[in-house]
Amino acid sequence: MFLNSFNFLLTFPCVFVLYWILASKGNITVRNVYLLAISLCFYVMFNPFFLVVLGYVTAITYAGGLFLGNMSRRRTPGWLSLFIVLALFPLLTFKYYNFFVSNLEALVPIKFPRYSYFVPMGISFFTFQAVGYVVDVYKNAVPAEHSLLQYSLFVCYFPQIVSGPISKASELLPQLQGTRAFSYLRTRSGLRLFLWGAFLKTVLADRLCMIVDIAFNDQQFMHISSLNCLLASIAYSLQIYCDFAGYTYMAIGASKLLGFDLPDNFRQPYFADSITDFWRRWHISLSRWLRDYIYIPLGGNRCSMLRSHWNILVTFLASGLWHGANWTFVVWGGYYGIAQILEKQFGWHKAKSHGFWRKIARMAIVFSLVNLAWIFFRMDTLVNAFRFIGRIVLCRGRFDFNLTGGKENTTVLVLALTILLFKDLKNEYHLQCLHWLDRPFVRWTAYLVLTMMILTLGKLDSSLFIYANF
Amino acid sequence: MQISKAISADFRKFTQKAVLFLVLLVGLDLIFGIVMGRLQSKIRGGTVGKLEYICHAMKEDIVIMGSSRAAHHYVPEIFLTTTGHSAYNTGIDGNGIILSYGLLGLIGKRYVPSMLVCDVSGFDMYECPEDENNTRYLGKLRPFFHEPDIRSIFKEISYAEYLKNHSHLYRANGSLLDIFNGIINSSMGKGKQGYLPLYKQLKAGATPGIKSTATKSVDKVKLRFLQRFIDLAQNNGISLVFCASPSYSGRISSEFYQPIREICASRQLPFVDFSSETEICTDYTLFQDGTHLNHQGAVKFTEALLARFQAQGLWNWK
Numbered sequence: 001m002f003l004n005s006f007n008f009l010l011t012f013p014c015v016f017v018l019y020w021i022l023a024s025k026g027n028i029t030v031r032n033v034y035l036l037a038i039s040l041c042f043y044v045m046f047n048p049f050f051l052v053v054l055g056y057v058t059a060i061t062y063a064g065g066l067f068l069g070n071m072s073r074r075r076t077p078g079w080l081s082l083f084i085v086l087a088l089f090p091l092l093t094f095k096y097y098n099f100f101v102s103n104l105e106a107l108v109p110i111k112f113p114r115y116s117y118f119v120p121m122g123i124s125f126f127t128f129q130a131v132g133y134v135v136d137v138y139k140n141a142v143p144a145e146h147s148l149l150q151y152s153l154f155v156c157y158f159p160q161i162v163s164g165p166i167s168k169a170s171e172l173l174p175q176l177q178g179t180r181a182f183s184y185l186r187t188r189s190g191l192r193l194f195l196w197g198a199f200l201k202t203v204l205a206d207r208l209c210m211i212v213d214i215a216f217n218d219q220q221f222m223h224i225s226s227l228n229c230l231l232a233s234i235a236y237s238l239q240i241y242c243d244f245a246g247y248t249y250m251a252i253g254a255s256k257l258l259g260f261d262l263p264d265n266f267r268q269p270y271f272a273d274s275i276t277d278f279w280r281r282w283h284i285s286l287s288r289w290l291r292d293y294i295y296i297p298l299g300g301n302r303c304s305m306l307r308s309h310w311n312i313l314v315t316f317l318a319s320g321l322w323h324g325a326n327w328t329f330v331v332w333g334g335y336y337g338i339a340q341i342l343e344k345q346f347g348w349h350k351a352k353s354h355g356f357w358r359k360i361a362r363m364a365i366v367f368s369l370v371n372l373a374w375i376f377f378r379m380d381t382l383v384n385a386f387r388f389i390g391r392i393v394l395c396r397g398r399f400d401f402n403l404t405g406g407k408e409n410t411t412v413l414v415l416a417l418t419i420l421l422f423k424d425l426k427n428e429y430h431l432q433c434l435h436w437l438d439r440p441f442v443r444w445t446a447y448l449v450l451t452m453m454i455l456t457l458g459k460l461d462s463s464l465f466i467y468a469n470f
Numbered sequence: 471m472q473i474s475k476a477i478s479a480d481f482r483k484f485t486q487k488a489v490l491f492l493v494l495l496v497g498l499d500l501i502f503g504i505v506m507g508r509l510q511s512k513i514r515g516g517t518v519g520k521l522e523y524i525c526h527a528m529k530e531d532i533v534i535m536g537s538s539r540a541a542h543h544y545v546p547e548i549f550l551t552t553t554g555h556s557a558y559n560t561g562i563d564g565n566g567i568i569l570s571y572g573l574l575g576l577i578g579k580r581y582v583p584s585m586l587v588c589d590v591s592g593f594d595m596y597e598c599p600e601d602e603n604n605t606r607y608l609g610k611l612r613p614f615f616h617e618p619d620i621r622s623i624f625k626e627i628s629y630a631e632y633l634k635n636h637s638h639l640y641r642a643n644g645s646l647l648d649i650f651n652g653i654i655n656s657s658m659g660k661g662k663q664g665y666l667p668l669y670k671q672l673k674a675g676a677t678p679g680i681k682s683t684a685t686k687s688v689d690k691v692k693l694r695f696l697q698r699f700i701d702l703a704q705n706n707g708i709s710l711v712f713c714a715s716p717s718y719s720g721r722i723s724s725e726f727y728q729p730i731r732e733i734c735a736s737r738q739l740p741f742v743d744f745s746s747e748t749e750i751c752t753d754y755t756l757f758q759d760g761t762h763l764n765h766q767g768a769v770k771f772t773e774a775l776l777a778r779f780q781a782q783g784l785w786n787w788k
Contacts, residue, residue: 006630020481184480188487408647444494451495452502455639456646 001042002162002465003250004201008042016257020182023259028179032153035258039158043121050120053090057123058155060086061130062148065137069144080138084131091127094119099325122162124322124470128289130155133169135293142169150176157260159251163244163467165265165285168292172260180259190256192447196423197249199450201465202458203416205243209463210405211235216378221388225397229388231404236378237371238417240466241269244283247465263288268424270370273362275339276349278370286322290315309344313337323377323470328385332376339369412457503638509649510613516652517562518613518645520664524560525576525614530663532557533577535570536589542762543589543715546663548772553785555584559664566593567692568607568623571699575619578706585709585785594696595729597689604691605631612641627691667765668758672718675754688729696730700737711784714745716771719752721760740784744771 001008015038023031044051064083068075094117101112133154136142145151154173160166215221215232224232248265255262263285272278279287298311313334320333343349372389379385404410426434436442454460511526513519532555534544540561549557560573570588577583588594598604605628614620615635624632634640642649703710712734714727724745734741750756756767763771779785 006634182481182484184483187480187484407651411647444491447491448494448498452498452639455637456642458643460634460640460643 001045002468003159003247003254004198004463004465006460012254019258023180024182026179028177029149031180032149032176035158036149036153036156039153039156039161042158043156043161046121047118050118053094053120053123054126054156054161056090057087057127057130058152061134061155062145062151064134065144065151066146068134068138075138080134083134087127087131087134090120091123094123096321096325119469121468125164125166126155126161128286128322129160129164129166132166132289132293133173136169142173145169145173147177157255159255159258160262163247163251163465163470164283165248165251165263166289167263167285168288171263175260182259186256186259186261190253192253193249193256194253195447195450195454197246197251197253198454199416199458200242200246200249200420202246202454202460203412204420205239205246205466206459206461206463207405207409207413207416208235208239208242209459210409211403212239212378214403216388219384219387221384221391224403225399226392226395227399228397228403229392233371233375233388233392237270237367237374240374240377241266242420243466247467268428270367271363271424271428272366272370273359274343274349274351274366275336275369276343278366279336279340286319290319294318309341312340312344316340326380327382328376328379331382331385332373335373335376416453416457499638502642506638506642506649509653513649513652515655516648517610518649519652520560520562521573521610521613524558524573524664526580528558528560528577529556529581530558531555531584532587533583533585534559534561534587534589534664535573536561537565537591537593538563539591539715539761540589541664541666542668542758543768543771544587544775545665545667545768545772547665548769548776552773552776557663559666561589561664561666562610564593565607565610566591567595567695567699568604568627569610570594571695571702572611572614572620572623574699574702576614576617578702582706583708585711586703588699588710588712589715590712590727590730592686592726593692595688595692596686604628604689609644612643613645615641665768667768668762669765670758671764672754672757672759693729693733696733700733700739704737709785711740711742711779713742713775715775716744716747716750716756716763716767718754718757718760720746740782742775742778742782742784744775744778747774750774 001011019031019034019038022034025031040051043054060083064087068079068083071079098114101114104110105112133142133145133151137144145154150173153176154167154169155161157172157176212232212235215224215229216236221229221232245266252262252264265284267281267284269278269281272281295311295315298314299307300311301308303311314337316333316337317330318333319336320329320331323329323332340349375388376382376385379388401410405413422434422437425431426437437446510518510522513522530546532546532549532553534540534546534549534557538561541559541563542561544557544559544561546557546559549555560570562569574586593607598606608624608627608631611620611623612635615624621632624635700710712730714722714724714730722745724743727741727743727745731741731743733739744750750763750767750771753767756763756770758764776785
């Protein structure tokens with residue numbers, strides 16, 4: 001069940017009240033059984049078969065953790081690799097098998113069977129979280145979890161199972177093991193985040209989608225003007241931010257309501273002044289996972305310059321492939337890898353931008369580069385991505401205002417984007433001039449206005465989150 | 471003991487604030503509902519204005535119903551000049567039998583039109599695409615949710631939608647700006663007697679894809695509403711005619727209309743099929759796109775339709 005669905009909004013208050021009644025009794029086992037049951041119920045609503053895959057990954061990594069934990073000094077990389085491969089098996093099969101064989105067929109004259117099936121919801125997220133735990137146990141960063149209940153809840157915890165954030169065992173497991181006291185401040189903060197996430201998703205992301213889909217779907221971009229294509233690409237950059245950040249805030253918010261803190265995933269990414277900085281602000285939990293479990297094990301930056309650059313490239317190619325089994329994602333990852341290597345080589349990422357206009361210029365350049373990369377991310381094939389870019393560059397056709405979704409959509413988007421800009425500016429620069437926004441009357445007005453905007457202007461059709469596809 | 475007291479104090483504080491928030495929200499929702507109700511009754515332009523007129527002021531003898539193809543294809547002025555009877559085009563973009571049934575119920579409370587001309591589209595017969603469902607057709611009925619007949623339609627299509635529409639704020643979702651625009655510009659989106667002419671022309675040699683029925687399944691819910699719509703019209707003694715208007719180069723083939731053809735045969739109702747009328751369907755100058763006639767095409771089609779009505783004895787006005 002998605003966090004933006006009506007069914008979730010209807011059931012969650014009951015889940016919340018019952019949870020705190022159980023939690024107040026002080027019995028952690030009962031509380032965790034309840035949370036696990038709720039998590040599995042929500043997950044099984046996508047497709048009962050997905051539960052088999054989730055169960056397999058949970059069982060393998062639980063066993064792996066126990067096995068590696070018990071081996072203490074005798075543990076070898078071979079055992080770790082075995083458990084990682086076993087845990088990754090469903091992900092590799094469901095997500096990458098068809099991609100792999102279609103590319104293999106291009107190299108060897110053999111026909112392989114193809115399978116058409118649904119990729120289990122959130123498989124990349126829960127698999128990475130579970131693999132991260134096994135590696136952490138191997139490295140003695142966390143002790144092996146003996147309680148199957150607590151470990152299952154760590155993997156299956158419903159707010160984060162579909163699209164993260166990817167938690168580390170050291171962050172979430174101790175919270176699941178201990179008692180959680182109801183805190184007014186945490187709950188209030190959770191509700192605020194949930195409301196803000198719902199606003200980003202329903203009012204912004206799903207409305208931006210109307211501009212994006214017209215241009216990107218079914219090669220429609222061939223029939224529309226360059227300016228419309230450019231606008232659609234910018235709209236996609238904003239859509240994916242609002243969609244993914246929206247989900248993340250809702251997930252973190254829902255989790256806070258239950259007394260658990262999840263890691264942050266976004267820090268105003270479009271205020272980044274270098275690509276390196278962008279990746280410190282965008283999908284932070286994945287960047288951290290890739291750094292800890294791919295980049296650093298490869299040698300990180302404590303090696304020769306050439307090797308360090310290679311490590312960056314491999315890490316970003318893995319990031320690209322993690323997002324999807326398509327060459328467009330590989331190019332997207334490679335693009336960021338090369339951009340970061342160039343930044344490191346020339347020291348651009350360290351250069352401080354003095355002066356307002358200089359900083360704005362750097363942000364604009366970084367946004368343009370990121371915007372270009374999103375075209376590869378969104379397009380179905382590389383050829384279409386290059387055609388789309390070509391369409392923008394060639395400056396053809398007349399701008400058609402109707403392709404922006406009309407007056408209504410444009411008015412709502414301008415209004416909502418202004419609110420987003422204010423919020424991000426306030427968070428980024430802690431502006432003194434905006435501190436009046438923290439006054440109780442203003443806050444309450446903001447909560448009511450946001451709720452009213454969601455109800456009257458939001459697209460309330462429980463549409464899929466973009467990252468749920470990954 | 472002290473910790474548990476602190477927890478319960480926190481929980482009490484949270485509950486108080488949550489209740490206060492809900493009370494404020496419900497209060498705002500009610501005020502919003504009153505304001506929107508007033509505005510809605512005054513509005514003349516936009517889609518909501520058009521629907522308000524249809525439900526609360528329309529008095530025309532002939533009523534044309536259907537989707538965008540109805541709105542763009544049937545010229546009420548020609549109905550008036552040819553038959554001497556006034557007509558109104560109630561066609562609304564992207565809508566079909568569920569909206570038509572709701573509207574007919576509301577119209578029937580005030581007066582009984584002499585004739586209903588129903589332009590048939592996929593929205594009346596076939597299942598929605600995978601990522602959609604029939605709740606999409608409830609959107610335009612939201613402003614009339616206070617009517618018991620409309621509430622029962624919501625209940626039947628989706629109980630969740632029925633629950634959600636108890637909020638006045640939610641009811642305005644999708645029509646709020648249309649209502650404001652309709653107040654500012656009273657002629658916006660109303661067209662001429664509901665008819666919305668299109669003035670662009672299809673490019674020569676355009677090859678629109680064929681809408682295949684191979685992958686489409688008949689929607690039982692829509693067919694149920696179609697049968698009820700027929701019952702409602704027949705019980706009120708309204709002459710009912712189903713029509714298939716032209717599409718360019720047979721983009722919507724005659725085969726597409728098989729379900730309605732069968733229903734019309736079983737209920738002994740006329741079905742006027744222009745889907746393969748070569749004189750109109752092959753002339754690109756009469757179309758704006760593959761499925762919509764432009765004004766020139768609409769005039770030609772309406773004239774041909776009324777001639778067909780007379781030839782088939784569906785309406786004897788001379």
